[in-house]
Structures are given as structure tokens and as C-alpha cells.
Amino acid sequence: MKKIKTTPAGFAEAFIEIDGMPFRFVDKYNKYNWRKYLLPIYNNPYEDMILKCGRQVEKSTTLAVKGASHSALKPHFGTLYVSPTSKQTRKYSNQKFRKIINTSPLFSKYFTNKYTTDQVYEVTFSNFAEYHMGYAYHSADSVRGVSVDMITFDEFQDLLSDHIPVIKEAASASDYEINIYSGTPKTYNNHIEKRWQDSTQNIWVIPCKSCGIGNRMDKDPKRMISKQGLVCKKCGSSINTKNGYWHELQPDARLKGYHISQLQIGRNQRKKKWDKIYYEKYLKYPEAKLHNEVFGLSFDSADKPMTKTKLKKVATGPWLYELKRDTTKKNPLYMGVDWGENKGSFNVAVIGGFVDGTFRVFHIKKFDHKESQDPDLVLDYLHDMFNIFKCRVMACDHGAGHKENIRLKKMISPERVWEIYYSSNQKKLWDWKPKGEMYVVNRSKIMSDTIDKIEREELQLPQWEELEKRRVSGRALYEDFTSLNKEYSETLRAYKYDHDGPDDVFQALVYCRLAAHIDQGVSIQ
Numbered sequence: 284m285k286k287i288k289t290t291p292a293g294f295a296e297a298f299i300e301i302d303g304m305p306f307r308f309v310d311k312y313n314k315y316n317w318r319k320y321l322l323p324i325y326n327n328p329y330e331d332m333i334l335k336c337g338r339q340v341e342k343s344t345t346l347a348v349k350g351a352s353h354s355a356l357k358p359h360f361g362t363l364y365v366s367p368t369s370k371q372t373r374k375y376s377n378q379k380f381r382k383i384i385n386t387s388p389l390f391s392k393y394f395t396n397k398y399t400t401d402q403v404y405e406v407t408f409s410n411f412a413e414y415h416m417g418y419a420y421h422s423a424d425s426v427r428g429v430s431v432d433m434i435t436f437d438e439f440q441d442l443l444s445d446h447i448p449v450i451k452e453a454a455s456a457s458d459y460e461i462n463i464y465s466g467t468p469k470t471y472n473n474h475i476e477k478r479w480q481d482s483t484q485n486i487w488v489i490p491c492k493s494c495g496i497g498n499r500m501d502k503d504p505k506r507m508i509s510k511q512g513l514v515c516k517k518c519g520s521s522i523n524t525k526n527g528y529w530h531e532l533q534p535d536a537r538l539k540g541y542h543i544s545q546l547q548i549g550r551n552q553r554k555k556k557w558d559k560i561y562y563e564k565y566l567k568y569p570e571a572k573l574h575n576e577v578f579g580l581s582f583d584s585a586d587k588p589m590t591k592t593k594l595k596k597v598a599t600g601p602w603l604y605e606l607k608r609d610t611t612k613k614n615p616l617y618m619g620v621d622w623g624e625n626k627g628s629f630n631v632a633v634i635g636g637f638v639d640g641t642f643r644v645f646h647i648k649k650f651d652h653k654e655s656q657d658p659d660l661v662l663d664y665l666h667d668m669f670n671i672f673k674c675r676v677m678a679c680d681h682g683a684g685h686k687e688n689i690r691l692k693k694m695i696s697p698e699r700v701w702e703i704y705y706s707s708n709q710k711k712l713w714d715w716k717p718k719g720e721m722y723v724v725n726r727s728k729i730m731s732d733t734i735d736k737i738e739r740e741e742l743q744l745p746q747w748e749e750l751e752k753r754r755v756s757g758r759a760l761y762e763d764f765t766s767l768n769k770e771y772s773e774t775l776r777a778y779k780y781d782h783d784g785p786d787d788v789f790q791a792l793v794y795c796r797l798a799a800h801i802d803q804g805v806s807i808q
């Protein structure tokens with residue numbers, strides 16, 4: 284075992300190579316091998332940090348080198364790397380982290396022995412440092428039970444906001460408890476932008492030697508692009524990123540934040556690379572992609588799939604307090620239950636079924652904060668509702684309410700209380716998993732199908748007056764639909780749904796609808 288005393292940046296320069304080139308912040312032999320702006324990011328070792336970056340700005344490399352240097356410098360130090368998908372995590376493991384470790388003579392000589400591990404999802408060192416790699420899109424199961432000192436989130440923008448607290452649990456017992464969030468911004472609704480707003484917001488500023496203004500990388504970046512290279516926004520003189528400096532917009536914030544644009548990267552100043560930025564990206568990319576991937580900035584192409592106008596068109600049905608045979612025409616009804624966890628999210632039940640071939644919702648119950656504190660009350664209430672509406676099946680969210688689901692199965696019957704589990708590996712829309720005694724469902728597909736039905740006006744909600752009433756926390760039920768947002772994810776190569784407020788009513792509706800489809804053998808789509 285070797286003890287090393289140096290800064291993480293010093294460590295990286297001494298021991299790490301990137302693609303056969305020595306890792307340098309300033310390289311006197313190669314002026315394009317320059318990345319001085321990364322120095323504080325490497326040397327702020329024990330603080331929470333957000334990196335809001337364009338694509339291909341050595342984001343994953345930074346996480347890997349930071350992880351490697353922490354592992355070497357701190358015996359027993361534990362790190363967890365998380366990306367949205369297993370594919371991405373494997374790629375990171377093989378092409379970044381383990382490549383760095385395995386090509387470094389220092390690591391092979393001093394930090395590995397016959398007791399250490401070198402596996403795709405786990406690497407251990409002779410100083411007892413551990414490096415875990417997991418993924419968490421539809422569920423955070425792959426990181427449950429891991430206990431570490433530092434968590435590095437990659438492609439943070441593509442993780443679902445609900446899983447972030449679960450992942451963060453992994454470092455909750457540590458004295459360090461460091462979280463590093465890194466990703467490429469998308470819309471202003473995405474959580475990466477929200478975290479950025481709460482951070483110190485360090486931006487790279489390049490002074491102009493002709494007119495003296497400071498050119499901020501986060502404002503009007505298009506005006507800094509000329510065919511020849513970077514220019515001053517005001518006078519058009521050529522400017523050099525190497526003269527730049529970090530400027531902190533909110534020094535009092537607790538979370539460190541750094542914004543990295545492709546424009547400030549050393550190697551992008553080389554003619555060949557700059558031509559690529561100019562001709563292939565600046566002239567050709569759509570605005571949103573140019574801002575997100577090149578400038579590392581959020582861009583508002585926010586897609587709100589559910590609007591008030593759309594909802595009003597389908598909110599034409601009756602609101603029932605009990606079963607009315609003349610309305611439901613002897614068709615079986617179903618109940619969907621979403622268990623709320625926190626932050627304005629509450630337990631919700633939705634009752635509906637097929638009448639005349641259309642799925643219709645007849646009642647929605649949202650439990651308030653006080654009611655939700657008393658699980659017995661909630662369960663009894665659900666049980667009563669189930670009986671009053673003579674429901675056939677109650678379909679419940681597996682995630683947050685597994686204990687409650689077990690109790691409901693005992694109260695009602697195991698055959699009539701179903702658990703619904705969202706999975707990423709689910710190819711078909713849904714499947715029965717006898718082992719877990721639950722239905723496994725592809726989240727994006729079922730959400731997108733439910734939204735589609737509302738858009739086509741092939742699904743009916745209760746009358747608008749009920750949906751717009753202010754209820755729990757002053758919120759109206761329709762707001763659990765309009766909180767949904769949709770973004771295209773390059774990582775997942777699919778649309779990703781998230782919400783910027785509670786969406787429990789929508790989720791309970793999805794479960795309710797799913798139960799009706801499965802039970803009645805009506806195929807979806």
C-alpha cells in the first residue's frame with residue numbers, strides 16, 4: 284500500500300493519461316492540450332458540485348479522474364458512479380474508469396493485488412478504497428444498499444427526479460457526503476437547471492484586449508462565434524480562452540456550480556475542431572441542440588404534453604360519489620392507487636372503467652397531509668371506496684407502498700390487489716412476473732399511451748368543475764396532469780417523461796386504466 288500526498292490535480296497530471304496523451308491543465312509542448320478551467324473542479328475535493336456542460340467537454344473523464352484520484356489519495360474512500368442506463372455505465376466502466384486505472388503504472392504497481400477486484404460494476408484497491416458503478420433510470424435498485432463517501436451522477440439530466448433522493452441515500456452515512464452532479468442541460472424544467480440556479484454559478488469569462496469587456500460564456504454565445512474562431516461580442520476582435528477566468532455569480536450558495544461550454548475548451552481552438560463547431564454545429568444544429576450540446580445552456584423547447592385546453596375537452600363526464608348503475612351500465616370498475624412520498628406528493632386513488640368502449644374516470648380521491656400521516660385511515664378509506672364502487676381490481680404502485688400493498692391484499696384479497704412495477708428492461712408494454720407477484724410495466728410506453736388517449740379525446744375525465752377545485756395544499760386535480768413534461772433523451776434514445784410538480788393523479792389513472800385493460804383482456808394501442 285502506498286501513501287501519496289498531493290492535490291487531486293497534481294495527482295492527475297502525475298499519473299494519468301488520456302488517450303495516450305499526458306493529462307495536463309497547461310501543456311508547454313502542446314498548446315491545445317489545455318484545460319486550466321478544470322483546476323478548481325479537480326481541487327475542490329470535498330464539496331457538493333454541479334457541472335452544467337456541453338457534450339464532449341471531458342465530463343465523464345473528469346468524474347473518472349476525480350474518482351481515481353480520491354481512491355488513491357484517501358484509504359477506505361468509497362465512490363459511487365451513477366448513470367441512467369446499464370449500457371452507459373458499462374461503457375464508462377470499460378472506456379473511462381477502468382481504462383484510466385489499468386493504463387496507469389501507478390495503480391497496477393501500488394494499488395492492486397490478489398485481493399483487489401476489477402469488475403464492470405465494482406473496482407477495489409489495496410488501500411481499501413472502493414469504486415462502485417450503478418445505473419438508475421426506471422428504478423434505483425442497482426445502487427440500493429451501497430454505502431459510499433462520494434456519489435458522481437453522470438447524464439444527470441436524464442435521471443428521473445424521483446430516484447435522486449434514493450440514490451443520495453448511498454452517501455448519507457458518510458462524514459464527507461459529497462455529491463457531484465454532471466450533465467448536459469435540456470429545457471428550463473429539467474432538474475439540472477434547477478440545481479444550477481441554486482449553485483454558486485461559476486461562468487468562464489474571456490476578457491477582450493481591444494475593448495476591455497468580459498465575454499461571458501453563458502450569455503449570447505452565438506455572437507462569440509466567427510468563421511476564424513472565438514471573437515468578442517462587442518467589438519468582434521479575436522479573443523483567447525486561455526486569458527479567461529472563473530466568475531462566481533452567487534458566491535453565497537452552498538452548492539458549487541461550474542458551467543462548461545464547448546467554446547472554452549483548449550482542443551476546440553485548433554482549426555480543424557473549430558471548423559467542425561462552425562460548419563457542422565453552429566450553422567446546422569437546431570437552436571435547442573446548439574444551446575444544450577455546444578453551449579451547455581438550457582433552452583426552452585419544453586414540451587408540456589398536457590395542457591388545460593386539452594384536459595377541458597375530455598373533462599365532460601360525471602363525478603360520482605358511489606356506484607350508479609345507470610351511468611356505469613353494469614361495467615366493472617377499477618381503482619388505481621399511487622402512493623405519494625413527500626414534497627407535495629400525496630396518496631391518490633382514481634376510480635374508472637370502460638363504458639361504451641371508452642375508458643372513463645368517475646372519482647378521484649387525493650388524501651391530504653394529515654390523512655396521509657395515518658396509514659390505517661388511508662387503508663380503511665381505500666377499502667371502503669373499493670366496496671362502495673364495487674371495484675373488481677385495485678392496482679397499486681409497487682415503489683413507495685409495498686408495505687401498504689401487503690396489508691391491502693390481506694384486507695381485500697391477494698387476487699384483487701395488484702402491484703404495478705415500472706421497469707427499464709421491460710420490452711413489451713407489460714408482463715406478469717410470478718416471482719415478484721406483480722405486473723412489470725414499461726413506464727414511458729404506458730404514460731405516452733395514456734397521454735395519447737387524452738389527446739385523441741378517447742378517454743374521459745370527470746367534469747372540469749371538479750378538476751379545477753382547489754383541494755389539498757390549494758392545488759387543483761388537473762395540475763397533476765399539467766405538471767408532466769416530456770423531453771427527448773439522447774442517452775435513452777426515447778422520450779422521457781418527468782414532472783415539475785406532483786403527478787400522482789395522473790399516475791393513479793395510469794394504474795387504474797392498466798388494471799381495466801389487463802383484467803378485461805383489452806389490448807393497449
Ligand SMILES: [Zn+2]
Pocket residue numbers: 491492493494495496515516517518519520
Ligand atoms: Zn472587444
